[in-house]
Amino acid sequence: GNSVTQMEGPVTLSEEAFLTINCTYTATGYPSLFWYVQYPGEGLQLLLKATKADDKGSNKGFEATYRKETTSFHLEKGSVQVSDSAVYFCALRPSNDYKLSFGAGTTVTVRA
Amino acid sequence: DAGVTQSPTHLIKTRGQHVTLRCSPISGHKSVSWYQQVLGQGPQFIFQYYEKEERGRGNFPDRFSARQFPNYSSELNVNALLLGDSALYLCASSLARGLAGGVEQYFGPGTRLTVT
Numbered sequence: 001g002n003s004v005t006q007m008e009g010p011v012t013l014s015e016e017a018f019l020t021i022n023c024t025y026t027a028t029g030y031p032s033l034f035w036y037v038q039y040p041g042e043g044l045q046l047l048l049k050a051t052k053a054d055d056k057g058s059n060k061g062f063e064a065t066y067r068k069e070t071t072s073f074h075l076e077k078g079s080v081q082v083s084d085s086a087v088y089f090c091a092l093r094p095s096n097d098y099k100l101s102f103g104a105g106t107t108v109t110v111r112a
Numbered sequence: 113d114a115g116v117t118q119s120p121t122h123l124i125k126t127r128g129q130h131v132t133l134r135c136s137p138i139s140g141h142k143s144v145s146w147y148q149q150v151l152g153q154g155p156q157f158i159f160q161y162y163e164k165e166e167r168g169r170g171n172f173p174d175r176f177s178a179r180q181f182p183n184y185s186s187e188l189n190v191n192a193l194l195l196g197d198s199a200l201y202l203c204a205s206s207l208a209r210g211l212a213g214g215v216e217q218y219f220g221p222g223t224r225l226t227v228t
Contacts, residue, residue, distance in 0.1 A: 004154075032215075036219075042221055043116075043202055043219040043220050043221040043222045044155070044202065044204075044219040045219070046216055046217075046218070049216070089154050089155075091154075093215070097168065098143070098145070098160050098167060098168060098206070098208060098215065099145075099157045099160065099168050099170070100145075100147075100155070100157065100204075100217060101157070102154030102155050102156075103154050104152075104153055104154050105152075105153070105154050
């Protein structure tokens with residue numbers, strides 16, 4: 001079946017530090033890959049996406065590259081801010097389905 | 113334009129009771145999906161509806177049911193509530209024109225259900 005495994009948290013960083021959250025997936029075919037962010041007390045917001053191998057999604061300084069050979073979609077940001085404190089979810093959508101499968105989430109806390 | 117809206121925001125129920133959660137999609141979106149997010153976990157897919165028809169169902173018992181109305185809003189019903197049903201219930205809408213590409217789902221703020 002389809003599944004997503006992401007780096008366990010929590011992750012605590014200082015402002016301006018480099019952030020990486022690892023995400024690997026299992027799926028048949030060519031799924032679309034997503035990163036969602038959930039701020040405290042809120043629903044999920046789409047952060048970025050990639051729909052085919054070698055695509056790079058980017059938004060708000062975050063980037064992730066769809067790596068078919070390693071079945072990975074790691075999230076990176078070069079310089080985090082306190083406002084980036086949130087829970088980050090990696091997700092996939094199979095090419096033949098509308099259902100999203102999510103990882104367990106990684107809690108990131110950025111300290112000033 | 114308004115985003116996905118859900119009601120109520122919070123709800124407290126007793127074991128064995130029934131609950132109805134409501135969702136209004138973004139204007140123009142014809143597809144609605146429901147997800148359950150237990151504290152500390154990622155969301156789990158429950159249902160998807162498109163044009164009032166069930167398109168997909170996750171691994172949830174028959175106590176969970178849903179429907180979509182002609183205006184594309186949706187209700188999620190849960191019967192015979194258990195303590196384990198305590199979770200954040202998320203609704204997402206999408207254009208769902210087809211399967212090609214990264215069809216985006218837009219999530220509402222969720223309904224926090226507590227079963228005591």
